Amino acid sequence: MKCRKCGGRAVLELRRHNTAFCADDFQAFFRHHTLETIRRWQMFTREEPVLVAVSGGKDSLALWDVLLEAGYTTAGLYLDLGIFDYSRESKARCQAFAAERGARLIVVAVAETVGAGIPLVEQATRRPTCSACGLSKRYLMNRTALEQGFTVVATGHNLDDEAATLFGSTLRWDEASLARQTPVLEATHPKLVRRVKPLFRLSERETAAYAFLRGIDYIVEECPFARGATSITHKDVLNRLEDASPGSKASFLLTYLDRARPRFQAGDPVELRECARCGQTTTGEVCAFCKLADQVRRHREAAGALSPAGPVAVETDDPAGSRGLVSDLDAASEIHAS
Numbered sequence: 001m002k003c004r005k006c007g008g009r010a011v012l013e014l015r016r017h018n019t020a021f022c023a024d025d026f027q028a029f030f031r032h033h034t035l036e037t038i039r040r041w042q043m044f045t046r047e048e049p050v051l052v053a054v055s056g057g058k059d060s061l062a063l064w065d066v067l068l069e070a071g072y073t074t075a076g077l078y079l080d081l082g083i084f085d086y087s088r089e090s091k092a093r094c095q096a097f098a099a100e101r102g103a104r105l106i107v108v109a110v111a112e113t114v115g116a117g118i119p120l121v122e123q124a125t126r127r128p129t130c131s132a133c134g135l136s137k138r139y140l141m142n143r144t145a146l147e148q149g150f151t152v153v154a155t156g157h158n159l160d161d162e163a164a165t166l167f168g169s170t171l172r173w174d175e176a177s178l179a180r181q182t183p184v185l186e187a188t189h190p191k192l193v194r195r196v197k198p199l200f201r202l203s204e205r206e207t208a209a210y211a212f213l214r215g216i217d218y219i220v221e222e223c224p225f226a227r228g229a230t231s232i233t234h235k236d237v238l239n240r241l242e243d244a245s246p247g248s249k250a251s252f253l254l255t256y257l258d259r260a261r262p263r264f265q266a267g268d269p270v271e272l273r274e275c276a277r278c279g280q281t282t283t284g285e286v287c288a289f290c291k292l293a294d295q296v297r298r299h300r301e302a303a304g305a306l307s308p309a310g311p312v313a314v315e316t317d318d319p320a321g322s323r324g325l326v327s328d329l330d331a332a333s334e335i336h337a338s
Ligand code: SF4
Pocket: 081, 118, 129, 130, 131, 133, 134, 223, 224, 225, 226, 335, 336
């Protein structure tokens, strides 16, 4: 197999593009594709400092690498979720990556703002871990960006992530999720920053190849809570389709964005105001994150004061607020900067 560009030995075949590249030309292809996506979708300008949400995984570190190489002003944001060894190891990867490149890394611990790491949040709220985690990530990304003077946050979502999310939303005909499926979530309120996904047209296999060829030391293990997630089944189904018909994933996602999304978008007007407690945006009086932190605090108080034998699941005394929380958590569950 020969490189389409230089005729040298190809290291990677890209069936959906009907092409193959050597190591150098694949890296050039990957960079060009990412920068072209940023330009075409007007994700951010050369002058804008970009906060890159990094998890220690291949996608977000590959994205940060491309932006640094291209000369963008960036800082990394690592959210420490407090998930046992997974968090310790992924944080170490991000710190080493930043140190090697002399780049700035901001570390924010969920436990410092919510009162506990993600595993305990799940016990306290009795909600699916990934929902509570997604909500916390979305909130802390936005708040940190505002506090540190960034107008845009970039995440490492790739084509496989985005196609799987779209597939899941379509199976449920979840109109609100379908409306939010976009590589550029504009800031629709002064207290929101833009969220962009510059890798959304590149597959997981391509980001893995780029990270490998660049010698990026990333965490290979998945978060322990990812096991058994429905999104993994959706990815498997899409991979089978892709095997049978290369280009299916990209066509599913890109055609949706081009033709169908505007219809869902029109039907999803949301009025935002500022949370009475923290000032971040919400559709209610108090935002879902503040309610989550309250639940965690009550759980810890109850566990400490009433049940020395172990944690106690705390019921909310605000059923209406709880229903709002559940829907906000669901809305946030797609946020997973891999
Ligand atoms: S799988 Fe992702 S969203 Fe779920 S708990 Fe782990 S890091 Fe959070």
